[in-house]
Amino acid sequence: MARIVDYAGVGLLGDAPGMCFYRDRRGDLLMAVQAKPQIVIPTDVEAIAAANRWLHQEIGMALHVTTATFDPVSYYWRLPVELAYPDKGTLGVIGDLYLHAVTGTFGGSPDPNEFRRRADSLATLHGIE
Numbered sequence: 001m002a003r004i005v006d007y008a009g010v011g012l013l014g015d016a017p018g019m020c021f022y023r024d025r026r027g028d029l030l031m032a033v034q035a036k037p038q039i040v041i042p043t044d045v046e047a048i049a050a051a052n053r054w055l056h057q058e059i060g061m062a063l064h065v066t067t068a069t070f071d072p073v074s075y076y077w078r079l080p081v082e083l084a085y086p087d088k089g090t091l092g093v094i095g096d097l098y099l100h101a102v103t104g105t106f107g108g109s110p111d112p113n114e115f116r117r118r119a120d121s122l123a124t125l126h127g128i129e
Helices: 044-058 112-125
Strands: 002-005 010-013 019-023 029-034 063-065 069-071 076-085 089-100
Touching (some): 044 089
Antiparallel strands (some): 063 076
């Protein structure tokens, strides 16, 4: 059940789980906000797996993510994308992916071609053709 928060206390309103309704003294609805978002990507392990799945499907196996940092204000996971080769190890970070923990979508529409260009540039700097 949803909660109504007003000057008199807390009550229930209808069938809207996870929603909080704020009313003024006359009972007019001021706003309704989701009290606690439903997180679809709750852990760093799941965020890393989702990012690596996208990278490997869209770009290739040389790019990967090994760490994820959660921002509780924006609900985004920050995932640094690294370029690595088996015989050379990790060459460096070529950019970041931002994965929304509530929607499970990437922020900013990451461009696979831009990641490829950056990976190629970094590989060339390390003498890899």
